Amino acid sequence: MAHLGNNIARIRGFKRLTQKELASKLNMRQQDYSKIENSEEIDNEMLELISNALDIPIELIKQLDGNSAISLNQQGGNTGNIFYQVNPIEKIETLYERLLEIERKRNDLLEEKLRDKGKAK
Numbered sequence: 193m194a195h196l197g198n199n200i201a202r203i204r205g206f207k208r209l210t211q212k213e214l215a216s217k218l219n220m221r222q223q224d225y226s227k228i229e230n231s232e233e234i235d236n237e238m239l240e241l242i243s244n245a246l247d248i249p250i251e252l253i254k255q256l257d258g259n260s261a262i263s264l265n266q267q268g269g270n271t272g273n274i275f276y277q278v279n280p281i282e283k284i285e286t287l288y289e290r291l292l293e294i295e296r297k298r299n300d301l302l303e304e305k306l307r308d309k310g311k312a313k
Contacts, residue, residue, distance in 0.1 A: 194255065194256060195232045196231065196232060196233060196239070197229040197232060197234065198229070199252075199253050199254075199256040200234075200242055203246055203248060203252070203253065203256070204246065207246060209246075211229070214245060214246070217245040218241055218245055228242070236250075239253055239254070
């Protein structure tokens, strides 16, 4: 299970916000907000407030995996952020399946050419 406080801290950092700035958006003291980032579990009501303050989907906070989070890039200056989460195993599996499909098509084409050559004789 994801450590929700760590996920929030990571996203906050990517958004270049301090704890104090985010605490202010949430109308709380920085010390109280700090306790949230140290919590593994956070109630849904607080998650909703934080996701709104960070302008991100609540699902991102819940599903972010620190081991596979690659980067958070800004697009067009400060107009918006996109979070890229990559699971290397899934990427390898996807690539392998694509290569197998290409090889199958290639074999089908070669078999078809052999059949056409056999009919031409």
